[in-house]
Amino acid sequence: MVQFNRRTFLSLTAGLAFTPLTRSLAAVPNRPPLRKHDPFTFLFITDTHLQPELNANAGCHSAFLKARAVPADFAIHGGDHVYDALGVNAGRANMLMDLYKRTADDLTLPVHHTIGNHDCFGVYTKSGAQPTDPLYGKKYFEDQFGQLYYSFDHKGVHFVVLDSIGITDDRMYEGRIDAQQIGWLSRDLAAQPKGTPIIIVTHIPLVTAIEDYDVRSTKPEKHHGISVVNAYEVLPLFDTYNVIGVLQGHTHIVERVEWHGVPYITGGAVCGNWWHGTRLGTPEGFMVVDVDNGVLKTRYETYGFQSVEPKNT
Numbered sequence: 001m002v003q004f005n006r007r008t009f010l011s012l013t014a015g016l017a018f019t020p021l022t023r024s025l026a027a028v029p030n031r032p033p034l035r036k037h038d039p040f041t042f043l044f045i046t047d048t049h050l051q052p053e054l055n056a057n058a059g060c061h062s063a064f065l066k067a068r069a070v071p072a073d074f075a076i077h078g079g080d081h082v083y084d085a086l087g088v089n090a091g092r093a094n095m096l097m098d099l100y101k102r103t104a105d106d107l108t109l110p111v112h113h114t115i116g117n118h119d120c121f122g123v124y125t126k127s128g129a130q131p132t133d134p135l136y137g138k139k140y141f142e143d144q145f146g147q148l149y150y151s152f153d154h155k156g157v158h159f160v161v162l163d164s165i166g167i168t169d170d171r172m173y174e175g176r177i178d179a180q181q182i183g184w185l186s187r188d189l190a191a192q193p194k195g196t197p198i199i200i201v202t203h204i205p206l207v208t209a210i211e212d213y214d215v216r217s218t219k220p221e222k223h224h225g226i227s228v229v230n231a232y233e234v235l236p237l238f239d240t241y242n243v244i245g246v247l248q249g250h251t252h253i254v255e256r257v258e259w260h261g262v263p264y265i266t267g268g269a270v271c272g273n274w275w276h277g278t279r280l281g282t283p284e285g286f287m288v289v290d291v292d293n294g295v296l297k298t299r300y301e302t303y304g305f306q307s308v309e310p311k312n313t
Contacts, residue, residue, distance in 0.1 A: 030240045031261075035195035037156025039292035043067055043109070046078025046203075046249035046286070047269035049118065050100040054275035056083070057103055059305045063270045063286060064106035066303040070288055073154065075109045076161070078249030078267055079116025079203030083274070085140055086117065086173070087124035090133070097144055112152065113145040116203040116249065117165050117173045117225070125171055137167050149181055151188050157197045157244075157291060160188060164204040164228050174223040175204035175250075177234050185234070189241050197294050198243045205248040206231045207257050207264035214280060226251065238262055245296040247289070252279040254287075254300050268300055277312035 045067060048060050067075065082096035104111070121140030122129025129136055138148055148163040162185070166176030177185075192198065200206075205227045228234065238246075243262050252269035265287075272284035285302040 031242055032195040034197060034242050034294040035156065035193060037197055037291070037294070039290070040155050040157075041070070041072045041288065041290050042154075043070060043072045043075040044078055044201075044247050044267045044287040044289055044298075045075050045107075045270060046114075046267045047080045047116070047252055047271055048077070048100065049080055049083035049269070049271040049274060050096060050103060051083045051275075052095075052099060055305075055308055056271065056275050057099060059275060059284065060100075060103045060270060061106055062305060063284070063303045064103065066301065067286055068106065068108050070301070072109065072288070074112065075107060076112045076159075076201055076247065077114060078201065078247065079114040080118040080249065081113070081116065082118060083271070084118045085121040087126045088122075089128050090121070090135060093121045093135070093140060097140070101144070112159070112161060112201075113141075114161050114201050114203050114249070115141045115145075115148055115163050115165055120165060120167065120173065123167055123171050123173060138163070138165070149184065157199060158192050160185065160198065160200050162200065162202040164202045164206075166229075168223055170222075172223050174225050175228040176230055177202075177228055182233060182237075186237055189237060192241070195242055197291075198241055199291075199296070200238070200243060200246040201248075202228070202246065203249045204228050205250060205264065205266055206234060206246060207259050208248070208251060208255060208266060209257050210251050210253060210255065210266075210280075235259065242294065244291075244294050245289075247287075253282045256298075263296065265296065265298055267298075272305070272307070273311060273313055275307060275309075277307045277310040280313050 081100050085093040119141045120137050121135045151160045166174045246264045248266045254268045255266040257264045267287040268282045273279040283302045284305040288299050290297040
């Protein structure tokens with residue numbers, strides 16, 4: 001008899017990135033029948049990590065040109081627009097954001113933005129920035145893109161974009177949804193008409209299997225940055241609503257893990273392995289998401305980028 005433990009199960013399900021969810025969410029206890037919505041397509045574009053080095057601006061340009069050729073209603077950027085605002089001075093950080101915004105003009109689609117850890121300015125002490133700087137931390141993102149977490153509706157589907165970045169007292173970051181945001185999320189979900197299909201977006205994953213198959217660091221990490229450390233406080237909120245999918249960034253892989261009937265889909269990265277080729281077999285690309293009858297169907301689109309300094313993993 002073959003026995004399956006948690007590690008084996010997650011590793012097996014992680015490869016199902018292109019398989020649509022076929023089980024009705026209504027079959028899961030406590031969820032109401034799905035409210036009808038119109039079908040549509042959108043793009044999930046994450047981890048552009050724009051920088052002038054390694055042909056990154058040319059890479060983003062190519063990705064956005066391909067993306068805008070896909071018939072889609074809008075795009076969601078999953079975070080880490082630039083590389084990197086955490087540990088650089090204000091001059092470098094502003095240059096990176098200007099470069100991103102000029103390149104993003106190629107996309108020609110409405111874009112909803114998610115904050116990533118690299119979209120926070122001056123957090124690392126090596127940046128030379130002080131917490132009193134007017135752009136410090138998340139203000140850098142807010143000034144360019146607006147709210148840190150928010151929701152919107154499209155064709156009968158409710159979208160929730162989360163801020164999963166916790167800035168620590170010692171000027172590092174971790175994956176965290178703070179208490180104030182959890183309270184807001186609880187109220188936002190409760191305000192939706194019964195049965196509304198809901199899609200959640202987060203930069204740092206709420207659920208991922210990457211720690212089961214990635215090479216682990218020999219040095220213990222001071223802060224948990226690979227996933228949301230307090231996901232256990234967030235996930236129970238989804239059990240009584242029709243959350244039809246959670247889209248995630250940060251790890252630069254394509255992955256799908258299902259928990260309590262909800263698919264947690266990690267969307268790869270425009271930059272691949274930080275512009276050095278493939279990341280654990282995932283090449284540079286973005287995700288196309290079709291939404292129909294309460295089901296997310298995803299496909300990962302590559303755009304032919306060739307790294308000038310390949311370090312494929």
